[in-house]
Amino acid sequence: MATNNMNMDGMMLFEQPFARVPYENYRKVFRTSQKNIEKELSALQTTANDLMKRARAGEGSPEEALKAVEGMIKRTEILKRKLAELQNASGLPTLSVTRERLEHLSTVESITSANGPEFARWADTRLDRWLVDWALRNGKEKTARSIARERGIETLVDIDLFSDIRRIENALTRQSCTEALAWCSENKAALRKVKNPLEFDLRLQEFIELSRIRNLMEAIAYQKKHLIQWQDTHSAQINQAAALLAYTPATAFGPYKRLYDTARWTSLVQSFRLAIYNLSTLPTEPLLHLTMYAGLASLKLPACYDHETKNVDCPVCDDSFGALAKEVPFSHHVNSTIVCRLTGRIMDDDNWPMAFPENGHVYSKEAREI
Template sequence: MDVCKVNHEASLMLEQPLIKVPYEQFRRNFKASQKAIERDYQALQKESANAAKNKRSSDQALKTLDGMINRVEGLKRKVSLPVVHLHYIQTNDNTPVQASMRRRLDHISTFESFTSTEQPGFAPWADTRLDRWLVDWSLRNGKEDTAKTIAKSRGIEDLVEISSFSSIRRVEAALRGHSCTEALAWCSQNKIALAKTKTTLEFDLRLQEYIELARSRKTSEAMAYSRKHFTSYLESHAKEVTHCMGLLACGPDTPLARYKRLYDPSRWETLVNSFRTVAFNLYSLPTEPLLHLALYAGLASLKLPTCSDGDCTNIDCPTCDAKGLGQLAKSVPMSHHVNSTIVCRLGGDIMNSDNPPMAFPNGYVYSTNGLKEMASRNDGMVTCPRSGFSCDFKMLRKVYIT
């Protein structure tokens, strides 16, 4: 029996988010803590310099010193608090970051120790990986309770991103309820990181709130809102701001297409998709479920030109399953086969010298074994499943593979 070797390089490409997601979250937490400490330190330096320059009474000087001592003690507490105590992964047992990171690194290192799939321990590791993928798929499809149940029952709560997806789902639910409040609060919390990505999400959210005020014909409130929030966007979004000002004069029933588009309710779903893309990018999450990425790899090796023209000869071909994996197969490229393999549509058997192909008078080809089995059930008669043509088995012609 051939031993199936483990392809570490290819497999680890799917495992990148396992380490990258917590690393990026940890790095952002560290940067935020660093800036908070620097801000307090600079304020302390400024206060100390002012105290040295200005002449004050003894009571004022003591009061100033007490304030500086309190600030120094607060700064000392922040500096002494290890960043590794930040809980960026919210699990049911509040697993600290170092334990969660260690578990993830151990999970990866265990995989690297395998050289073949036949080794003891590989099957349980692969089961854990599949459980992770199922949790990931469930979270992306709004099945949070299912995801939590799987994670808890399989003991992999610190190997999945339940907290990240929960925050994303909460904001998406608010957007689908036609509220931008949660999304704007999320943008405020991640303002620095979002600025680096140059996303227009916050402006789009502000624009949608303005549109809703115009939809309700709250003209004065819409004008006040535009003065408060659009001023900072005049340089970067001048065209959009100028355009949306026309909504003050045009209501939701306007026949003008350029303003009618702004009132279109489908903009809310567009906002949901935009937010999800930005959030996935910020959290370093793949845009596709990990389960789909793994399936894509397998489907790409099976997809042939015949799969796309509706004339697949293999009834068991997953890429031709219109209601199942065939939907995913639409997004993958064709497989490159140096040597073709002919598969019988009747039973999915490979046609070769031991099971040669036989052709109907109308040209359709099937395997000898499949046609013989059909003939034995129908008194020597065979019927082409694609054309419906029937004839005696003796009328079939043998086809030679070259």
């Protein structure tokens, strides 16, 4: 670790999602592989035990036993092919991305000064990553891909992840839960672990849509198949939604009218976004905003919002950055620093503060020479 004026702990705090995203992706590949192996091995074990029992009982012909063994071999070959395809399509690329990202982070540990060209290059790459992250979160995927390609940082950004997020969000905007439910199925264990109700909310919405078009028989069947299993934790919502079978969107009132409100789709988009950000260990705010918050919090003063004392060189005094700075607390300065509003320079022993006798306004000595 570098032992200079660089705050490595603070820098690495911002880089946690950068390293965790490919790690979580590989965990998903591992879980999928493990599930396939357990499923196929269980089937093979069942077939082998059945063969053993029939052999001991003297049942079955050699041809039937041979056919069963060939079936076991075929299942094993299919499993091998599935695992190889999964590893080549997702496993090895994810490992490569993880390796490159860790190497990118390790380079900063050997940098001895924040003022040197090595850190400047690393910081430029970091800024490019944050710009790509901001573009992806704001639906500007073409811009993000263009920046990543021009800067050569395709493996250092999560374009594919945000592309999937945008695809599922667009489907929800079109009032389709299919893609989101498929994602919930792939991440069922993780969602259950954090007690996230997204899958139930999606299932409930599909029931509501069946009630909206008055397909009542299918709605009842859907409720029995997909909602009853949530009875222990969401009984009140299920019982309330069941009343939609008796109310149309035109006759519904109170809570039943709110269930028919199409604004629920917007809430589902937000719920899905929070769920996938949580599972992918991504912050809900763009990393660019988080770093700007940190910088603005160290500069923000009450004077920044005084129209008469604004400093042209202060980011917080700027109207655009000032709006972002409203989200952060004022900075805490043990010792005051006085800055000349004319020159933007700090007033100290070499640049004395001087006051006009007429109005008492204070300016720096250097301002006298302007």
